[in-house]
Amino acid sequence: MSGVETQYKRGAIKSLKLKNFLTFGSNNESPHEFPFAPRVNIVCGPNGLGKSSLVAAIVLCCGGDKTFMKRGKTLADFIRSGADKAEIELTLHDPTVPAQEVRFKKTYSRPPNKNIFMVDDLDVGQAVYRLRLKELNIHPGSLMQFLPQDRVTELGDLKEEELLLATEEALGADSHEMHQELIHHRREWLGIAAELKAMKPTSDLVATKKGTLDSELRKFRQQDKEKERMMSLRLKLLILRIKEAERQKEACAIEEAAALAVKQRLEGLMVQLKIHVEKMQQRLGIPVLMLATHAVGEDLEKLQGLLTKDKSSKSEAAIELNRITALRAHEIAEQRHDDKVALLRQEISMMETEMSQAPDSMNASRRVDEADVRTLRQTVQELQQREKSLLDHLQILQAAEQNLSSKMASLRESTESQLQRLKHLASAGLISSDVITVFQTIRSQPEKYASRVIGPLFLMVSATEETYVKYLETAFGKELNHFLCDSTETMKEMNQEFRIRQNLQCSFAVTPPQHGQERRGGFTCSEQRALLMLGFSKALSDVFLAPEPVKTFLNTHFTPDCILINSCGDDQSADSLVNYWRQVKSVPANYRLRFFTEDCLYEELNRRNSGIVKQRPLVEPCLLQFDSTAAESERKKSLWEAEIIETERKLSEERMELKTVQLNLVAKEDELSALEAEMSELDRTMFEAAAVQEVLTRKKEQLDINLNVERRPRADTTAEEEINKKILSINLRRASMLTSLDMDGSIANLEALSTYVHEGCNVATTLLGNVLGTSGAFQRFHFMTKEKKKIETRISEIQARAHLLDVSIQEIKERIRLMIKELYLNRDKGAAEVQAIFKSLHPLKTPAQVTKALAEAYGNYLRMLSDKVDAAALHDEENSVAADHSKAARDWLKKSFDLKVSQASHLSLKEQWLTKLRSDVDLISEKVGHMFARLGYEGRVVLVEPAADPGTDDAVDYEAYGLDIETRFRDSEPFAKLSGRQSGGERVVSIAIFLLALQQCSDVPFRIVDELNQGMDNTNERNIFQLVLDASANSDTQYISCSPKISPDYESNNPANLNFCFLMKVHDNEVPQHWSAAAFCRALQEFQRQQAEYDEQFQDNQYQEGDADMASEASD
Structure with a gap:
């Protein structure tokens, strides 16, 4: 019997068609069809009529393995004898599609074993076929959903672990997948722990080797350090020598300046003394000796001319000589020069006034200079403090920069593992390179792409291909949000296949056909209304072809969150639009098309004439997921990067300011040195002014003495006559000498004559000086001339010594430059290390201390050289061991990190x-x-x-x-x-009750059990059947049971939920046929109606016969 049909559960079986499958169907007949009710279906019939064959057909059509039923080893074993192929068609209920059902059909053939998998009459391939079945929550390998006759007891023999996994799979994919993932995580971290344990001996060996090498390196570095100290000491000694030479040079410059000042003062005094003598001579009427000497020389030339003539001229020569040398005291004019003396006194008074005012002006200048010096010293101290504060701030900024860099490194490590994993997948051919590009784009702009994955996707398919929708569903599942379709037909088909609903808020747009196809516009009004009725938020009718209009179209009417599906002709490998966006690399990023799905990013699907290849979605899409934590990390990274840039900017500004301060400090120090030198020069000038004033005082006193001499009474003429006589006698003696000599010897004795003349002049001058009181001035003049020559000689010596010091300083600087290059540049020393070395040498102030320290360092270095170390080999070995140690450390850290991540990821x-x-x-x-x-x-x-x-x-x-x-x-x-110790009936009852309880808790659309009542007595069989009926009343899961008999005396509150299918054999030579439960009910109802009519007619006849009898009796 069959009642009114109730609502089927999604994935429930509505009908089964068989052709040439085992005992059902033939080549000339139409397939046998078996209808099924939404709740309880009982397939009854004697043994051998094909009840288990129906179960096998459902298992195979649902994607089960051929060995699952344990009734055949190959698919050919399930084909009817004499037939070439077998067909199984299963109709499942699916309210999400317009037809409300989905038809799955499998065709098996004998060798060469050509199998066809079809869904709704479309050949989709085995992968898509199984994927569609999985969407309907059908698990063909689960004994909880498919329990064949020969495997009933096998369910009771499952181990505890296997029974749990089977139960989780029947309850739903979430629990089962979580369990499998936890098992995977534990296996993974156990493997990592084993690797870490295996890595420990290698790490210990590398550490031991590194320790030995470190000891050798310490020796070598100690030697190198001592050598650096020696070089630093030598450098320090050279620097001290330069300072000493520069000090000596400065002393030479000061001494030279002092000598030049003395020379200038002497020259001034000599000029003044000469003027004084000339004035005195002019005042006393005495001719200037130099001029007289010059005149004597001219007269001697005349005398020489006379002597060269003949001997008769000797007397003339004597007369001429007397004329030349005769000095008459009475010829000296007696003149007084009071006005000149007054003028001289006035000049001396003016000089005294100037010299008295000079100290005041010099003291004022000195006070101004001292104030300037104090100001400069205060400025220098402020600049030094500013320099120190800037250095401290620089250290703080550098520490902050290092801290930020370490934080950035830690963030990079957090996403670097994901990037390495993606590169590994790309190298294995599992994903395309576009995925890595997209990942790097997302990581560079986390604030824009947080919580979703965006990337390019190009699907080249056309509306005429029958299988493209299945491939799309294979790649994207049901999570598509936006589409760009090539035609309205494609849009409608995708709507049917992807089950778009109201809450998805999807948008469609249409691009026109290409490659010579008929051009058409956008949506018509009726199409737009139909789309809106289907639940789409809007229908966009704009049509564009060129890339620029496409960009305008997306910016105006569409979001960038879309999938581009563009048609492509068979004569081209890709659409022109797709090629354009692939090839144009200069298009700005904001103009590039971006296509994505909500959950996963898929690789590009390549198209060939035979269909689409690479249907596989992206492996491990979770690698591309960016949750709020990752977005926050990327945000912190951006902030830290900005902070690092700001810190570097501040560092640059601080360094520039420090450099400016240092330059100002040097300038101020130079200015201070100049002022101090000016003050020293001023002190010397003041000292010299005092000396000049003292000289002036002495000159004034001498002038007074001379004036007193001048006022003395004139000497008597007797002294003058005696002098004239003496001069005359000398000249006569000279003349006699000339006359006594021959003419030939006169020329040779001319110089002697000249000498005598000069001596005579000197004698006369001395005598006159004694008389006139002027011989002291001439002596002082002669003394000053000698002193001037000495000072000039001293200045030349100082200049020569300064030149030698300059040469020595240049040589020392060149040696210092070479030593600095060897010590720092060739050894890659930094500024901090240079400062540390010189700080250690700071207590050494004198060359003696440096020389002593250098001797000690040299002795230490010689003792260290006894431990010979091959520097080149040591460095090579150091690099090798360091590389091994670094690699072992990296491997250890990576494995430890992987272990911690694996352990931590499973907790929640x-x-x-x-x-x-x-x-x-x-x-x-x-x-x-x-x-x-x-x-x-x-x-x-x-x-x-x-x-x-x-x-x-x-x-x-x-x-x-x-x-x-x-x-x-x-x-x-x-x-x-539940074990083998229990009886078969007890085990079957336990399994049946467990399956019925599981049926009420699981979400599978149907459950099939074949002869579950084997081994049960009548009571248990009836009780189990009653439990089946009760369970079906409380659950929407479809139940299909195969049994050779039906338990009597059952009770059902809703008989319409029951569907009986009887398999019967009319004649022995006929094949088994199925009986329709509906036809059986109709025949039963017709029989009951005829029986009721017969009973009613029989009663009427009885009533009529009774009435006739009563009438006859009444008549009697």
Whole structure:
């Protein structure tokens, strides 16, 4: 019997068609069709009529393995004898598609084993076929959903762990997937822990080798350090020598300046003395000696001319000589020069006034200079303090920059592992290079791409291809948000296949056909209304072809969050629009098309004439997910980068300011030195002025003495006559000498004559000086001339010494430059190391101290050289060991990090999984206990949780979790696990009750059980069947049971939920046929109607016969 059809669950079986499958169908007949009701379906019939064949057909059509039924080894074993191929068509309910159903059809053929997988009459391939079945929550390999006749007892033989996994799979994919992921995580971290344990000996060996090498390196570095100290000491000694030479040079400059000042003063005094003598001579009427000497020389030349003539001229020569040398005292004019003396006194008075005012002006200048010096020294101190504060601030900024750099390095490490994983996938050919480009774009702009994945995607498909929709669904599933379609037909088909609903808020746009196809516009009004009725938020009718209009179209009417589906002709490998966006690299980023899905980014799908290849979606799409934590990390990274840039800018400004301060400090120090030198020069000038004033005083006194001499009474003429006589006698003697000599010798004695003349002049001058009081002035003049020559000689010596000091300083500077290059530039020394070395040498102030320290360092270096170390080999070995140690450390850190990440990633998942699992097990146990209680027994389902594993950081082994079915059929016995010790009937009853309880908790669309009542007595069989009916009343899961008989005396509140399918054999030579339950009910109703009519007619006849009898009796 069959009642009114209730609502099918999504994925429930509506009908099954078989052709040439085992005992059903033939080549000339239409397929056998079996209808199924939404709830309970009972397939009945004698043994051997094909009940298990129906179960096998459903299993195979749902994607099950050929060995699952244990009735055949190849698919050819399921083909009817004499036929070449077999067909199975299963119609499943699916309210999300317009037709409300989906038809899955499989065709098997004998060798060469050509198999066809079709969905709604479309050949989609095995992968898409199974994917569609999985969407309907059908698991063909699960004994919880498909329980064949020969595997009923196998379900009871499952281990605890296997029973738990099968139960999780039947309950839903979430719990099962979480369990599998936890198992994977634990295996992963156990493997990493084993690798870490294996890496430890290698790490210890490298550490030991590194320790030995470090000892050698310390020796070598100590030698190198001592050598650097020696070079630094030598450099310090040279610097001290330069300072000493510069000091000596400055002393030479000061001494030279002093000598020049003295020379200038002497020259001034000599000029003044000469003027004074000339004035005195002019005043006394005495001719200037130099002029007289010059005149004597001229006269001697005349005398020489006379002597060269003949001997008779000797007398003339004597007369001429007397004329030349004769000095008459009475010829000296007696004149007085009072006016000149007054003028001289006035000049001396003016000089005294000037010299008295000079100290005041010099003192004022000195006070001004001292004030300037104090100001400059205060400025220098302020600049030094500013320099120190700037250096401290620079150190703080450098520390902050290093801290930010370390933070940036830690952030880079957090995303570097993801990038390395993506590169590994790309090298394995699992993803395209576009994925890595997109990942790097996302990481560079986290604030824009947080919580979603964006990237380019180009799908080249056309509306005429029958299979493109399936490939799209294989790649994208049901998470597409926006589309650009090539035609309205494509849009409608995608709407049907992807089940677009109101809440998705999707938009469609149409691009016109290409490659010679008929051009058409956008949506018509009726099409737009139809789209809006289907639930689309808007329908965009604008049509553009060129890239620029496409850009305008997207910016005006569409979001960049779209999928581009562009048609392509068979004569081209890609559409022109797609090629344009691929090839044009100079298009700005904001004008480039970006296409993405909400959850995952997929690689490009390549198109060929035979279809689309690379249907596989992106492997491990979670690598591209950026949650709020990652976005926050990227935001911090951006902030830190900006802070680093700001810090570097501040560092640059501080360095520039420090440089400016240092330059100002040097300038101020130079200015201070100049002022101090000017003050020293002023002191010397003041000292010299005092000396000049003292000289003036002495001159004034001398002038007074001379004036007193001048006022003395004239000497008598007797002294003058005596002088004239003496001069005359000398000249006569000279003349006699000339006359006594021959003419030939006169020329030779001319010089002697000249000498005598000069001596005579000197004698006369001395005598006259004694008389006139002027011989002291001439002596002082002669003394000053000698002193001037000495000072000039001293200045030349000072200049020569200064030149030698300059040469020595240049040589020392060149040596210093070479030593600095060897010590610092060739050794890659930094500024900090240079400062540290010189700070250590700061206490050494004198060359003697430096020389002593240099001798000690040289002795230490010689002692260290006894431990010979090959520097080149040591450096090579150091680099090798350092590389090995660094690699081992990196590997260790990476493995440790992977271990911690793997251990930490499962904690929340573990809690979520255990919470859900315990809840499900408690619910199943409650329902199992209730069903066992109705049968008069006791039963429960227990979750087996393993004890802690001391060998790992985690307390459990996720593979050891299990599920036990515990029963008690007799009160005298305790609860016992389902095992082989129990009878076959008890095991079957326990399995049946467990499946019925699971049916009420799971979300599978249907469950098939083949002859579950084997081994049951009539009571248990009837009770189990009644439980099936009760369970179907409380669950929307479809139940299909195959049994050779039906239990009597069952009760059902809703018989319309029952559907019976009888398999019968009319004649022995005929094939089994199925009987329609609806036809059977109609025949039964017709029989009951005819029976009712017959009963009513019989009663009418009885009434009529009774009335006739009563009438006859009345007549009688």
